[in-house]
Amino acid sequence: xxxxxxxxxxxxxxxxxxxxxxxxxxxxxxQQLQDESNPDFVVEVVSLFFEDSEKLLxxxxxxxxxQSVDFKRVxxxxxxxxxxxxxxxxxxVKNACVAFRNCCEEQNVEGCLxxxxxxxxxxxxxxxxxxxxxxxxxxxxAAGGSVPMAEMTF
Amino acid sequence: MTVEDQKGGLAGEDxxxxxxxxxxxxxxVDDDPFCxxxxxxxxxxxxxxxxxxxxxxxxxxxLRENKDKFDLVISDVNMPDMDGFKLLELVGLEMDxxxxxxxxxxxxxKGVTHGACDYLLKPVRIEELKNIWQHVIxxxxxxxxxxxxxxxxxxxxxxxxxxGQGFASTGNADQDDRLSRKRKEQNEDEEEEDExxxxxxxxxxxxxxxRVVWSVELHRKFVxxxxxxxxxxxxxxxILDLMNVEGLTRENVAxxxxxxxxxxxxxxxxxxxxxxxxxxxGGKDSxxxxxxxxxxxxxxxxxxxxxxxxxxxxSSYTPGGMFxxxxxxxxxxLHGITSSGLVQPTGQNLSSSINTLGKFQPALLPSNQxxxxxxxxPTSLELNQLQxxxxxxxxxxxxxxxxxxxFTVTTSFSDSRVNVGNSPSxxxxxxxxSLVLRGNPHQAHNGGAFGSQSSLGVASLTADAxxxxxxxxxxxxxxxxxNESWQGTVQSSRFSSNAxxxxxxxxxxxxxxxxxxxxxxxxxxxxxxxxxxxxxAVLAPLEDxxxxxxxxxxxxxxxxxxxxxxxxxxxxxxxxxxxxxLNHTVSALNSLVPANGIVNPLSQSLDQNTAISSKxxxxxxxxxxxxxxxxxxxNSEVERYALGTKMPNxxxxxxxxxxxxxxxxxxxGSLDDIMNTLMKREQNQTMLCDGEFAxxxxxLGSCI
Numbered sequence: 024x025x026x027x028x029x030x031x032x033x034x035x036x037x038x039x040x041x042x043x044x045x046x047x048x049x050x051x052x053x054q055q056l057q058d059e060s061n062p063d064f065v066v067e068v069v070s071l072f073f074e075d076s077e078k079l080l081x082x083x084x085x086x087x088x089x090q091s092v093d094f095k096r097v098x099x100x101x102x103x104x105x106x107x108x109x110x111x112x113x114x115x116v117k118n119a120c121v122a123f124r125n126c127c128e129e130q131n132v133e134g135c136l137x138x139x140x141x142x143x144x145x146x147x148x149x150x151x152x153x154x155x156x157x158x159x160x161x162x163x164x165a166a167g168g169s170v171p172m173a174e175m176t177f
Numbered sequence: 178m179t180v181e182d183q184k185g186g187l188a189g190e191d192x193x194x195x196x197x198x199x200x201x202x203x204x205x206v207d208d209d210p211f212c213x214x215x216x217x218x219x220x221x222x223x224x225x226x227x228x229x230x231x232x233x234x235x236x237x238x239x240l241r242e243n244k245d246k247f248d249l250v251i252s253d254v255n256m257p258d259m260d261g262f263k264l265l266e267l268v269g270l271e272m273d274x275x276x277x278x279x280x281x282x283x284x285x286x287k288g289v290t291h292g293a294c295d296y297l298l299k300p301v302r303i304e305e306l307k308n309i310w311q312h313v314i315x316x317x318x319x320x321x322x323x324x325x326x327x328x329x330x331x332x333x334x335x336x337x338x339x340x341g342q343g344f345a346s347t348g349n350a351d352q353d354d355r356l357s358r359k360r361k362e363q364n365e366d367e368e369e370e371d372e373x374x375x376x377x378x379x380x381x382x383x384x385x386x387x388r389v390v391w392s393v394e395l396h397r398k399f400v401x402x403x404x405x406x407x408x409x410x411x412x413x414x415x416i417l418d419l420m421n422v423e424g425l426t427r428e429n430v431a432x433x434x435x436x437x438x439x440x441x442x443x444x445x446x447x448x449x450x451x452x453x454x455x456x457x458x459g460g461k462d463s464x465x466x467x468x469x470x471x472x473x474x475x476x477x478x479x480x481x482x483x484x485x486x487x488x489x490x491x492s493s494y495t496p497g498g499m500f501x502x503x504x505x506x507x508x509x510x511l512h513g514i515t516s517s518g519l520v521q522p523t524g525q526n527l528s529s530s531i532n533t534l535g536k537f538q539p540a541l542l543p544s545n546q547x548x549x550x551x552x553x554x555p556t557s558l559e560l561n562q563l564q565x566x567x568x569x570x571x572x573x574x575x576x577x578x579x580x581x582x583x584f585t586v587t588t589s590f591s592d593s594r595v596n597v598g599n600s601p602s603x604x605x606x607x608x609x610x611s612l613v614l615r616g617n618p619h620q621a622h623n624g625g626a627f628g629s630q631s632s633l634g635v636a637s638l639t640a641d642a643x644x645x646x647x648x649x650x651x652x653x654x655x656x657x658x659x660n661e662s663w664q665g666t667v668q669s670s671r672f673s674s675n676a677x678x679x680x681x682x683x684x685x686x687x688x689x690x691x692x693x694x695x696x697x698x699x700x701x702x703x704x705x706x707x708x709x710x711x712x713x714a715v716l717a718p719l720e721d722x723x724x725x726x727x728x729x730x731x732x733x734x735x736x737x738x739x740x741x742x743x744x745x746x747x748x749x750x751x752x753x754x755x756x757x758x759l760n761h762t763v764s765a766l767n768s769l770v771p772a773n774g775i776v777n778p779l780s781q782s783l784d785q786n787t788a789i790s791s792k793x794x795x796x797x798x799x800x801x802x803x804x805x806x807x808x809x810x811x812n813s814e815v816e817r818y819a820l821g822t823k824m825p826n827x828x829x830x831x832x833x834x835x836x837x838x839x840x841x842x843x844x845x846g847s848l849d850d851i852m853n854t855l856m857k858r859e860q861n862q863t864m865l866c867d868g869e870f871a872x873x874x875x876x877l878g879s880c881i
Contacts, residue, residue, distance in 0.1 A: 107211040110300035
């Protein structure tokens with residue numbers, strides 16, 4: 024694939040992510056933070072996010088699995104997940120977390136399980152998308168090009 | 178850190194500092210590693226110098242290590258190891274650094290009310306971070322102004338004009354960003370010159386005001402100064418002058434004074450009730466009533482005095498002599514011993530017990546405080562009030578002391594604020610509480626004498642005190658002449674006799690400091706199961722009678738509370754520390770007394786003590802005690818009281834109530850004397866009515 028093409032693809036892909044609400048302005052900001060002194064910033068940060076969030080999701084799943092669910096605990100985890108997803112710009116994940124917290128407040132185990140599913144889904148989705156994104160970026164860089172700074176035109 | 182180093186360090190940093198906010202040192206705390214990393218990156222982007230940690234405790238540690246290490250703290254609020262808000266408060270208080278909270282929208286209000294100077298919402302944007310330095314500047318400016326003022330004042334006061342002036346001028350002159358830096362440098366210089374003022378210098382220069390810790394010593398000075406000036410006339414400036422402590426600002430004194438005043442007010446209401454009791458007890462022997470730490474220090478680390486229970490008095494307290502000694506400044510600060518049977522754990526015990534009170538930081542009265550102790554016995558009333566307030570098991574119940582406040586554990590409250598108040602419980606709110614249980618301070622107080630009530634040297638102390646104390650809380654000085662096994666001996670004889678002796682010493686006009694001479698050092702007190710230990714603490718306060726009572730309270734409370742002298746040992750230990758200050762005892766008593774519980778314990782102890790033949794007393798006491806706020810946790814106190822109440826014999830107890838005057842009758846060995854004295858003194862006070870005592874004494878309990 025040609026460099027130009029790749030770059031085009033990347034741009035479009037990125038744009039679509041924003042459009043779909045998978046990513047939000049926060050991610051953009053992260054991207055902007057990346058510079059020469061911090062060339063892999065975004066990748067690092069995102070990896071960190073996924074590590075973190077996966078752990079959280081497991082914790083939540085386990086907590087919900089208990090005989091008597093400790094909703095406070097679950098809520099605390101979800102809160103944390105919400106925070107970090109917001110910070111990374113994973114908008115849909117964040118929204119799913121908000122919904123999840125409501126279920127926790129209602130102390131509804133069923134609802135919580137459902138919410139958890141939702142969150143997991145979104146999480147998985149954004150993970151995939153970002154992985155694709157990074158791959159594209161890598162390809163471009165490998166091809167000798169530079170990844171254009173995302174421009175939010177919308 | 179030498180100036181050179183500092184300067185050197187500064188030099189390197191100067192460049193950065195000059196470009197403030199660049200190079201501003203930020204500490205970021207967040208348990209979420211992702212957020213932390215993000216924050217870290219963003220902050221670095223703003224060209225701050227960032228330190229991160231994901232543990233709040235770690236953060237605190239870093240901050241405490243060197244208060245000057247950071248300019249700003251950004252902290253999450255949901256953290257597993259420590260509540261973020263708590264961290265917020267702590268940092269603000271201790272280090273006076275601006276703290277920014279970082280979380281979600283729901284907690285903004287909470288963050289702000291807990292002292293956050295700003296709140297960042299997650300996800301944080303770099304634009305917001307670019308602005309946070311404003312908080313540092315703002316704080317510095319305000320602080321510096323404040324500091325300068327106080328510094329100047331203080332410096333003038335302390336005669337450290339140079340640095341102060343220099344500082345001030347610099348500060349004044351320079352309001353820009355460099356201010357901090359300059360101050361820092363200046364500070365370094367000043368630090369070199371004046372280490373004493375270093376504290377302040379640091380503060381001033383760094384705009385940080387380390388919290389002043391009001392240690393027992395410091396508070397004592399403070400109280401002394403206030404007393405000297407007279408509470409009405411006590412103004413921070415003058416107090417500061419009198420105290421003559423380096424590094425203390427007028428503001429520190431002012432705020433402390435405010436707290437102290439509130440404390441006294443609280444006590445006085447109790448003391449008032451106790452006053453009569455005390456008076457009954459013949460708080461005359463205010464000396465006895467050295468409610469050691471009665472001086473409001475109790476609150477402020479009370480027990481300072483309590484520890485002091487006229488340990489000296491106690492120490493060499495021989496039953497008879499106890500009171501005698503009590504008179505001597507041995508710290509028989511019988512709080513309103515007049516009425517309150519101050520159980521005076523043998524000084525040592527008391528102190529120890531007082532110490533054990535834990536919460537009070539007994540200002541161990543030097544055993545020879547006695548005299549002074551009583552002096553302060555502000556009006557036993559205060560004690561009474563104190564006691565009443567606290568109603569803790571102030572043995573006061575023991576004495577039918579007039580007001581049955583008994584414990585006039587008015588340790589030298591000059592303002593008649595019976596610090597007994599400290600041990601609000603101390604002062605037998607019931608007038609009759611003046612059970613001065615005097616435990617023989619020396620000797621194994623616990624010797625079980627107390628147990629056997631032998632050393633119910635209580636009251637005796639109070640007797641005097643009580644007399645003095647109008648309230649005449651029956652300060653039962655339960656003087657545990659512990660060593661000798663209080664038991665028996667003390668009990669019966671002692672108490673009576675002892676009780677009175679207290680009168681003598683007590684002659685403080687001030688509130689009879691119920692010297693709870695719970696000399697229950699004798700582990701005996703165990704009988705009474707008064708947990709004297711606590712009492713000792715109580716007594717301790719006698720000394721200052723100001724806060725002492727408070728301590729006592731605790732003590733007595735505990736004492737009475739537990740009336741089971743759990744282990745005289747405990748008490749003993751306490752006593753150890755306890756300077757025999759009657760104060761302690763008193764305080765203990767006070768606390769004991771007030772607490773009905775005390776009465777109970779006493780009664781109980783009395784019972785147990787058998788020695789205290791005041792069975793009747795016991796009975797009456799016990800009920801009262803029980804009823805009373807025996808809730809004294811401080812067992813020792815209770816014990817003391819028990820001792821006191823247990824007054825070896827009913828008479829003893831009664832005697833005690835007789836306002837110590839009557840206490841005499843008991844045949845406490847040493848206590849006897851004391852009691853007797855007390856009793857005598859309190860005869861009119863009816864501190865311990867023979868029969869009444871029992872009941873009255875218990876009224877103590879009940880009063881409590």
